[in-house]
Amino acid sequence: MPLLCGTGKRGRREIERSSPLLVKRNFKIIFKRKSEARNPKFETIPNDQISNVLNKGVKRIWILKIRICFEFRYSDFEFEPFTMDLKERLRQLSSISKVPVASIEEETGDLKERLDRLLRPEKVFRKRELYPIEKLVNGKIVSASEGETFRAEEYFPPDFRYGEMTLSEIHNIPTYPAHLLSGDERLKEIDFKKALFLDTETTGLSGGTGTLAFMVGLGFFQGDGFVVQQLFMRDYSEEKASLSILQDILNSYQFLVTFNGRHYDIPLLETRMILSRKRSQIREMPNFDLLFPSRKIWKGAYENCRLVTLESRLLGMEREEDIPSEWIPSLYFDYIQTGDARKIHRVFYHNRMDILTMVALAGRIHLVYHDPQAARPRKGVEHFSLGRLFWDHGDREKAIPCFEIALKRCDDELAWEVMKWLSMAFKKTGQGEKAHSLWHEMMEWPYRKDAYPYIEAAKYYEHRLKEFEKAIEYVDQALTLISFHRERDVELLLERKKRLLKKKVGNESR
DNA sequence: AGGGAACTGACGTTGGAGCT
DNA sequence: AGCTCCAACGTCAGTTCCCT
Incomplete structure (x- = not known):
């Protein structure tokens, strides 16, 4: 019955990919039966109990590499996967290390000693000399x-x-x-x-x-x-x-x-x-x-x-x-x-x-x-980010052109956010008319996302143009667009409408 | 995986400006 | 003087992101 072996969380992932045998310093080996691949259950088996496991009918094992690890890690060596009897594999390993094997039973019983022999210091030094x-x-x-x-x-x-x-x-x-x-x-x-x-x-x-x-x-x-x-x-x-x-x-x-x-x-x-x-x-x-x-x-x-x-x-x-x-x-x-x-x-x-x-x-x-223009940012989003960066740094002269270029180059998804920022920049730099026309553009925008342009237009008509009736129209439109989940925003809009109605009445009674 | 700064969104507070 | 609006800032908790 083929087995997959490994240790730790990472090991499990690697095993599912390539099924190497991985050994920790404490020489516990974790086995997973292939038949349990859908819902793998890993169990830790100390090496002194491996022979017991083998005696319980587990005969075949996938081995890619046995190595001692200071910490667990994935083997970067490539091996042809093969299936063979564990005892046979250990016999082969013993012939590589040229260490005489007393008996197969001994080998399976003392894996730690076998691995120590495989990685004898002189072998390491030889490689260090060969490939320094x-x-x-x-x-x-x-x-x-x-x-x-x-x-x-x-x-x-x-x-x-x-x-x-x-x-x-x-x-x-x-x-x-x-x-x-x-x-x-x-x-x-x-x-x-x-x-x-x-x-x-x-x-x-x-x-x-x-x-x-x-x-x-x-x-x-x-x-x-x-x-x-x-x-x-x-x-x-x-x-x-x-x-x-x-x-x-x-x-x-x-x-x-x-x-x-x-x-x-x-x-x-x-x-x-x-x-x-x-x-x-x-x-x-x-x-x-x-x-x-x-x-x-x-x-x-x-x-x-x-x-x-x-x-x-x-x-x-x-x-x-x-x-x-x-x-x-x-x-x-x-x-x-x-x-x-x-x-x-x-x-x-x-x-x-x-x-x-x-x-x-x-x-x-x-x-x-x-010099953002000379740098020719590749995407609208890059111009947009730069615009916000300049804006945060108080550099309004550089920010606005960035937003304007961003608007020309960005996709529909981003355009809404860019228009919000650009209109806000116009508003704060005293370019109310430009902001106003952008809000109107937003109102016509097919991918409209929220009530922002209507709320801003309502403020503009209330405070700048003093056209309260028009402002109330925008508040009403904002109320139809705003999600009823946003209770606080709805509340604010209703308060605004109440105030505008009062102002409108006051205006008319003069 | 570990650490932790930055970010995000919601909500509250503060203070300046403008109006009555 | 008192009120309202608005922007800026503060706080908090939860989330995201990056390095090998």
């Missing part, structure tokens, strides 16, 4: 007072183009008011020449003391070009050296540029610094976190505001050999376990691309904010 990181990634071993670590380095010339601007164009961006986009006054005059772009790769998302940043990617302008340096821990013991070098580099820059670094990379690095008993001002450094301005400008324009989404959809860039970020912890654990750097180079590529995307994104944000 230094040979596969462009970089070198660097020293600090606490020890050594690996540092990769890549240079990008000034004419290198990632997105719509060259690095040289981004380098030459004058300071721009990033404080308005980030809420941090210290970024009033951010200068990319003095900024350090930072992105980490970590062993997970959990945060706390269990997660560490095994790679810290740093990007900065040097001369006219751009350099990406990546500090990489070849072993957990290299963390102190890595953090020490990072701290030295941080001391040379005034600003940090990150993507969600404010809530992810920086707190994590700060925790690691504290655990390494290092003083660090990383949290105090002015940080231009690109996530927040990106959300303000492009929220709603694309399916989400993740860095990779903005990279492909906004900047039009595609990565050639990228990996999903959720694979990264697993690839690093493999590297630590085997010393084989043949796969980890993809993490270097991923990190490098993240940093280049941040640079391009910072350039794009500058472009649309500095």
Whole structure:
């Protein structure tokens, strides 16, 4: 009877996809009968009871890989699925490890010992010698007072183009008011020449003391070009050296540029610094976190505001050999376990691309904010967001043209909201007539959504034109459109009508 | 998965402006 | 002086989003 095996929640999902055998450090194996696939029930079976299970008639098992994991993770190796007897599989494994097998009964009874033998240290060292990181990634071993670590380095010339601007164009961006986009006054005059772009790769998302940043990617302008340096821990013991070098580099820059670094990379690095008993001002450094301005400008324009989404959809860039970020912890654990750097180079590529995307994104944000018309936002929604941003910043001259362009370019779904904002902008800048004509346009709009133009027109006729009868007409129309669930709004409209009737009577009696 | 800021929507409060 | 309107701001609870 074939079985599917795995551990933990994540394991269950993976099993349903590819049915690997996964083993935790405590060597409990979880079995699921294939016949229960519709409503899987997983049970934990300690390895010392495996033989009992096998004796109960469970004879066949799906095995893709057996491995010891520090933490659970998905195997990225590809194997041909096969079905065979467990005893037969263990016999084969024993022949690979060239360790004599006393008896099959012994093997099934002491799985832990078998796995230990399969992963003997000398095997790991052999791979580390064969495929060291230094040979596969462009970089070198660097020293600090606490020890050594690996540092990769890549240079990008000034004419290198990632997105719509060259690095040289981004380098030459004058300071721009990033404080308005980030809420941090210290970024009033951010200068990319003095900024350090930072992105980490970590062993997970959990945060706390269990997660560490095994790679810290740093990007900065040097001369006219751009350099990406990546500090990489070849072993957990290299963390102190890595953090020490990072701290030295941080001391040379005034600003940090990150993507969600404010809530992810920086707190994590700060925790690691504290655990390494290092003083660090990383949290105090002015940080231009690109996530927040990106959300303000492009929220709603694309399916989400993740860095990779903005990279492909906004900047039009595609990565050639990228990996999903959720694979990264697993690839690093493999590297630590085997010393084989043949796969980890993809993490270097991923990190490098993240940093280049941040640079391009910072350039794009500058472009649309500095001169939205010249930046030619691609979508109406982008103009709309920019308009609201300028409006919030009190820049009405820039806001209104953005709304007007947005209205021409957006779809019917968004047009209603754009018209609301544009009419409100006209009203508040003393352009009552323009607002008035827009409310009328809204009243004729086939995709009308609410009573907004009628309520606004009622206010306009009551307070500006003093035409109370006309105002009452608009209130009545608003009452027919407003949902009766919105009791408060109905109540307000009824009060308005009552007041207008009083004013009308007063007017007529004069 | 964990953390936490930002966002959203509903509701209440406050204060300035204009009118009677 | 007192009233009304309106916009801006505050609070709260629940939700969304992003990083590996």
